[in-house]
Amino acid sequence: MRVTPCQAALAGAIGLNLLLFYCAWRGPGGSPPPCRPPRGVPGVTVILRDFEDFENDLAGTARSFASLPVPVLVAAETAPYPPVPLPVGVGFFPLRPVAEHPPPFAHPELRVRTRHVALVPDGTRAVPGLLERMRDALEENAGTTRLVAAPVGSGPLRCLELRLEPREWTARYGPAAPGLCRALEGPAVLLLRTRDLFALPFPLTRPVPTALFIQATLRGWGLRVLPATFPAARRPPVSPHGRWKSQNLAENRRRRLMRELGVKREVLADGRERWYGCGKETPRCFGTVHARTPQYLLAGRWTPPCCLRALRETARHVTETLEAAGVRYWLEGGSLLGAARLGDIIPWDYDVDLGIYREDVAKCRWLAAVAAGGEPVEDAEGFLWEKAAEGDFYRVHYSRSNRLHVDLWPFYPRGGVMTKDTWLGHPQDVEFPENFLRPRVPMVFAGFTAMAPNNARAFLELKFGPGAIENPEYPNPAVKRLG
Numbered sequence: 001m002r003v004t005p006c007q008a009a010l011a012g013a014i015g016l017n018l019l020l021f022y023c024a025w026r027g028p029g030g031s032p033p034p035c036r037p038p039r040g041v042p043g044v045t046v047i048l049r050d051f052e053d054f055e056n057d058l059a060g061t062a063r064s065f066a067s068l069p070v071p072v073l074v075a076a077e078t079a080p081y082p083p084v085p086l087p088v089g090v091g092f093f094p095l096r097p098v099a100e101h102p103p104p105f106a107h108p109e110l111r112v113r114t115r116h117v118a119l120v121p122d123g124t125r126a127v128p129g130l131l132e133r134m135r136d137a138l139e140e141n142a143g144t145t146r147l148v149a150a151p152v153g154s155g156p157l158r159c160l161e162l163r164l165e166p167r168e169w170t171a172r173y174g175p176a177a178p179g180l181c182r183a184l185e186g187p188a189v190l191l192l193r194t195r196d197l198f199a200l201p202f203p204l205t206r207p208v209p210t211a212l213f214i215q216a217t218l219r220g221w222g223l224r225v226l227p228a229t230f231p232a233a234r235r236p237p238v239s240p241h242g243r244w245k246s247q248n249l250a251e252n253r254r255r256r257l258m259r260e261l262g263v264k265r266e267v268l269a270d271g272r273e274r275w276y277g278c279g280k281e282t283p284r285c286f287g288t289v290h291a292r293t294p295q296y297l298l299a300g301r302w303t304p305p306c307c308l309r310a311l312r313e314t315a316r317h318v319t320e321t322l323e324a325a326g327v328r329y330w331l332e333g334g335s336l337l338g339a340a341r342l343g344d345i346i347p348w349d350y351d352v353d354l355g356i357y358r359e360d361v362a363k364c365r366w367l368a369a370v371a372a373g374g375e376p377v378e379d380a381e382g383f384l385w386e387k388a389a390e391g392d393f394y395r396v397h398y399s400r401s402n403r404l405h406v407d408l409w410p411f412y413p414r415g416g417v418m419t420k421d422t423w424l425g426h427p428q429d430v431e432f433p434e435n436f437l438r439p440r441v442p443m444v445f446a447g448f449t450a451m452a453p454n455n456a457r458a459f460l461e462l463k464f465g466p467g468a469i470e471n472p473e474y475p476n477p478a479v480k481r482l483g
Contacts, residue, residue, distance in 0.1 A: 043114040044131045045071040049208050051122035053080045055242045057233050062090045064126040075204055109198035118191045119208050124152045125231040134191040146196050146221035149188040153232030158185035160269055162217045169264040169304050181223045183213040189230055206253045214261055265305045277306025280399040292475040294350050302348040310398045311345055312446040315352045317383055318396050318406045319450050325364040328357045330440050331452045333428050339445040340456045340469050351405055358410035391422030428463035
């Protein structure tokens, strides 16, 4: 019986599905060993990914490496526009899923048949034998080394240390000690095993080098730099408009990458910082908090650093406004606990709490306005003052868009005890003797000096229990415990 091409394709698809089902069914704990992607054939595939649609050298770079010869693939969300005359044999595959394209077009990893892959920046020129030397260097150091780099052009390639602090959403760069190179500053060709590249969650996200260095560091992969250099093409200067477009695109890509990788702050080797979290014009980085446990705690992280920065700024603004108006206030609850323990906001806290004398509310124009039942009021600095919907207290938000906030709790004395009209059921939400506020004392908090009860330890142990300062815990241990 003659088998038609359609029947052969159908049989192949059924066989592939059966193989995937078998791999999933057996699992890593079964026998035989778990299924793995095929190792591929010897050789190196060149992938051209980091290029712009305008003023690029894509055709020249592809032609140079195709002459070695090695397989060359151009990867992009869509075909370059204006169109680029790619050399014969150079393949293109879109990274953006297209409904009418079945695999392998929807899965770029299926297009790479070789055991190794090289990610080549635009404007690089091939050197015969250098990719093979990089491959050999990788295989000679087959322990923790998973990346080999070679510089492009005459500029210096700086080796950096990279430390990731996932719980703090932070990446820190610094000068690399010998043998501790984790990232590079400058253009370079990067070579790694194909199976390693496509085992990463973001294998071809731009900027590719930054994405690879962060993902490699999270996995403990080593990086080796070869002294040999790939030449850079001689290219006309980029036009001012092209430079402006490139800078904007690079910034947008980096922000998107950091959002995907869960990095909200980069500390650069020279001490400068890049921030990728929320700001005045954006919503805050987390949603409504349930059971006093924000979602990021359940994900094993602490308060995003951009949120802590916004909370510090809001707390400073509110305390300065209250002091200028003559409103008596003090650090309350977890904010006082952070001041006593760290001189700062607790790293996993999501708001700031201040107590105020209820009789002083009318002294502050913003509090007086919202206390009278009016709409939320935005002050001259863009902070939003409002009466809380949950009860008799006030909130000051970082902005109308970003609802990071300071809560103001109006207490009043009754028989020498400070009490209030709204209780939300928090364990630390209790009355206390007024003598804790006579006098109030200054205390370092969040980069400035705030007023606090005169015996912070006794006040906190009344609210949280003995050893509150020395024994940190998450807001609701019944939901999530520290450590």
